[in-house]
Structure formats: structure tokens, C-alpha cells
Amino acid sequence: MTATDKTKFCRLIHQPSAISPMSNKETQVSSEELPIVLVHRLPSFKLPSKPSFNDHLLSDFHLLDPHDSPEPYDSFMSRHAPSIRALIIVGPTPITAEFLKLLPCLELIVGTSAGLDHIDLPACWSRGITVTDSGLAFSEDVADCAVGLLIDVLRRISAADRFVRGRMWPVKKEYPLGFKLGGKQVGIVGLGSIGSEVAKRLSAFRCSIAYTSRKKKQSVPFPFYANVCDLAANSDVLILCCALTEETYHIITKDVMVALGKTGVIINVGRGSLIDEKELVQCLVRGEIDGAGLDVFENEPNVPKELFGLDNVVLSPHCAVMTPQSFEALLQLISANLKAFFSNKPLLSVVSNE
């Protein structure tokens, strides 16, 4: 079957027709007549109940969730496969080339995260499948969290809270000094939507910004370093905001940390595997860098136990995106992307194949 044949086959089997999803509420279309969308999730991942997927999507789409059905997964998938042109991924559920073979008619994958390292993007693109991500929905919240972690590490806020709750203030009297944020040289690794929001915020604290990314950005006033080691050597702080790809896996090596130096701080709101975590732990324990604020880890939810005793690290359970407001924005984006897809209109947050 050629690609064109396949498209015809898929369209014949399932024709969502020219329903305008916007009008479903008024015309009380039954769910069977709505455009079908597969919910792709690991059995352990649940759809969030608040803000509710259902409120946003059920009136406009017929959601098929194999893990909600008593039917065995394989049977469910082969029965519905011909009608599935679009799917939503819940959280970081993997999409492999093997999985894609189950869905010969798939045209759209709606990702729900900023990082898409759980999706085999080349396999999608070779099949002509379009992938969307969370667009700008999470950018501000992740940037806020990055700045919060940085202030926390420099000014030792979580450690101060531990000091007070541990009844140490009346005993020790003095709390150790922190370090000033103003005037710090901040190197941003990955100046996409999150990195740009971080830069905007830290400029208001009188930090100097520089960055590295795949390419120099023409419209950006900040100094560009082609090499992360050079960026580290010229920075007091590194903030990791880039995607995890083959190129960025362990981009923060021991050499980069040594270049950052003994007073340097690393903030990671990207993915755990951007850093060689074993080396990071050693650098923190030995004082080869000064501190770290980590929202992500290589082997989540497991965190290296050596970090639990350190006051110069702040540990956060991969929750930089986690506000009701960002989920609300994400659900609106998912809905808008699906509506655009089923109306043959331009999608809003397509991942670029470049």
C-alpha cells in the first residue's frame, strides 16, 4: 500500500466529515459522531481530573482510551486503528517506531510536554506524521521555577527554612551569608521559549545574560557561545533549558563544571540526562562547584542520596510546569490543535523537523 493508498484507506474507514467542532455543544452531536482521538498513556498515568481533560475535550472529540476498556490492549488497538488519525500523549509516555506500526492511519501526535525526548521524532517524520508540543503553555511557569531555584540556591532559602523548622535559630543565632544575584553572569543553555523567559526575568535582577544553542539567534542582544564549555568559563550560573536530544545528552560534563568553577551554580529545568549526574554529585560533594537547583534527574523518581545531606542544593520533584494555570493553557492548546487538524487549518505548536 502506498502512502496515498493508505490515506485513502484510512479516510474511507473513518470520515469525521466536515463537522465544525465549535458547534457540537449547540447541536448535541453524540460522541460516536465526533472526531476520534486516541489517548496514549501508560496504564499508571491517569488523566488529570482538575483541570479536567473531559471538560475541555469530551464535548468536541471522541476520546478512545485502551486502558479504560475491558478489551485486551492489542485487540482494542487493531479494532480501532483504521479510524485513528490523531492521538494525545499523556505525560512522557513513549512513542516508538514499533508503536507507530500499530497505527497505519496516524497523521497527528499531540504532545503534552515541553521536552519530547520520549518520542522517536525521526520515525514520526519518516512516516509524515506531524508532532505538536506544549508550545508556550509551560514556558513562563518553568522560567519562574528556574529563577526561584536560582534565588533559593544563592540565598539558601530552603536551607534557611530547614534551619528555622529545625529550631536552630535560637541555638546558633547566626545564619550563614548567601550570595547576591545582581551582577551575576548567567549562561543559558538553550534560548528557546523557556530560556528567553528566564533571560527576561533575570535582566530585571541586573544579571548579565549569555547563551548557547544550536545556532546563533539574530534577533537576540545577548552574547552567543558556540561551545557550552566556553559559556561555562564565562558564567557564574548555568541554567539548562534545552531539549534532551542525542546532541545534548550529558552536555554538562565534568569539564564544563570545572570551567564553571568553584563559585558556580547550575540550575536544571530541562531533563536530568543533560548533566552527567554522577559527575555533578562528585562536583557538589567536593566543592568543585558551589551549588545546584535541580528539578529533574537522570533516574526519576530516584535522586542520588549523596544530595540529601547538602545545604547548597535545592531538590524539586520535576514539577517546574506544575500549576493549574499552565495545565489550563495546555488543554486549550491541545483542543485548538485538534480542532485545527480536523478542520484542515494550520496547527499552533508544530515541532519543526530541522
Add this chain to the structure above:
Amino acid sequence: MTATDKTKFCRLIHQPSAISPMSNKETQVSSEELPIVLVHRLPSFKLPSKPSFNDHLLSDFHLLDPHDSPEPYDSFMSRHAPSIRALIIVGPTPITAEFLKLLPCLELIVGTSAGLDHIDLPACWSRGITVTDSGLAFSEDVADCAVGLLIDVLRRISAADRFVRGRMWPVKKEYPLGFKLGGKQVGIVGLGSIGSEVAKRLSAFRCSIAYTSRKKKQSVPFPFYANVCDLAANSDVLILCCALTEETYHIITKDVMVALGKTGVIINVGRGSLIDEKELVQCLVRGEIDGAGLDVFENEPNVPKELFGLDNVVLSPHCAVMTPQSFEALLQLISANLKAFFSNKPLLSVVSNE
């Protein structure tokens, strides 16, 4: 003795003459010939060793510290009183009208903190004594800390750190959602140098700013509320940056907290007694406000024990000013004020008697 007589008496006893303090290092003036400055501190307060008072001041001034002398305090003070025209206060050491009687020739009190509620200012002014404060030395660091506490409370960063260190991530899987900072209405109580720095920073997070202060400020673009209760009713967050005075004691009453509402957050980087602390604890425990970030308390170093069990509060041991950089800036300011005073030049951070 009239004021004029007293000045003559004091000048006769001690004439620092027209020494230019800038030239002391070159001319190797002995410390006895330098302008005398009293170090006023409680015996329990030490001068910080790093950054060092000595490095900044000893080459230019002859520091007299009664608690460093074997001589009894009263005898030391009465022997040196006629030669003391200037003093430095270490930390929040009180200055009472009674204490001022010991120093008939005192003309300048160099304060070393942003808040001066430990100084009887009317008593100083009635004696014609000039008082200086920490000027802008601490403003940025306190503002950074206020923003850090706010992000921490909204995004539950210290609580997240506690969750991870307590090995709860692998057990509970999901960490509760925080709240978005962007779009929040922030009410600043006291738009002086600290409040203005807070406003500048939070504008970069897309917060809307309003404020209350003694008077509306003409050059400020933010909405002004004459009444703190009205400000609270129109805010999601209150940030307390004002001085503690008779007028601002317990300015945050239960009524203000109720006006702020169940989703409201209070950040205090001013003084503990700006808030009715008993009512604050009740409001937090009963969920009448959503959270608080507190660097200051009514009865430091004692913190109400009810707060230790709450995840919606962040507790910090009065360390918002505590960076080496801000102390360095303070020491330069102290030195510059003293040099200006002994050279009859304008002082840099005079507290206004208005």
C-alpha cells in the same frame, strides 16, 4: 550650657582638625590622630570579621569600642564622651533618649540597617543629631529575597525540597500543584527603595503592581491605595517592605488578611511587628489566607511553633540582607558618610525628619 556652648566645649576637647581621611594611608597617621568614632553595640553583637570593619575603617578612623576595653562601661563612656561626635551602631543595638544623655557632643549616628525602629529618632532630632541608614546598600538583596520567598511560597519550592529529601517522591509519585506567579496582582506596602526594587523585578514576571505608602508618589506609574485594607482587597499578594513605626505597628490586622482572602499570600521582609503575628498564625492554620513567606518575626529568634508543620509557609531567619556584597556596600557607605561628616561635606544617606 547652651547648644552653642556645648558645641564649643566639644570642639575644644577634641579637634579632629582638617585631616583629609583619604590621605591617612599615605601619611601613616597614628590611630590617636584619626577622627574618633564610637562603636555602639550590645556585648553579644560582634563586628563581622568578613567583610571586615577593620579593613574599611581602621585606616581612616579611631574606633572606640567600650566592650573591647577592660575599663568598666560607665567609666569608659564618661572619660571619652567629650570627644565623641560620631557613632556607628552595630546591628539593631537600641539608641534611647537615656543613652543619648551619655554623649553630650554627639552629632552623627551612623545606622547600619534599613529599618531604624531600634533608634529613638524624635530624641535624636530634638538634640539636632543627624542619623544615617543603610541607604541603598541592602535594597537589591532584600528585594531578591522577597521575590525568592514569593516564588517559593507559590510554587512550594522549600516544601518540594522537603518532599524529595524525605524520600516521598518514589512513594507518593505526584507532587501537589503550585500556583502561577504571572498575572498576579501584587500590593506593595511601602514603596521605598526596597519596594521599588521588588516592583521592578515582579513586573518582569508579568505581575501587576499597586502600593500603599504614607503619600502617593508622583513619579510612580502604579495605582496607589491610601488604605492597606483596600490594597489587600485588590491584591493576590501583599509584600511588606515598609519601616516599623508607631503608625505601621500591626498594620496587617486580621481584617487586612480577610480582605486579602483565601487565595492570598503575604511576604514580610520588613519587621515582624508589621503583622499581628497571632492573627497571622490563625489565618494560616485555618486557611483564611493561602500562604506566607516570612523573613521576620515579632519575637526573634522565636518563631510560632504552629508554623513549623505548615507546607504553605516559608520561614527565614531574618537574613534578607545577608550577602557579603551587601555588607561590602554597607561598609563603603559607612566609611563615606563618616569621611563626609569629618570633612564637613554632605552625607549620603540621611534619614529624613518628615
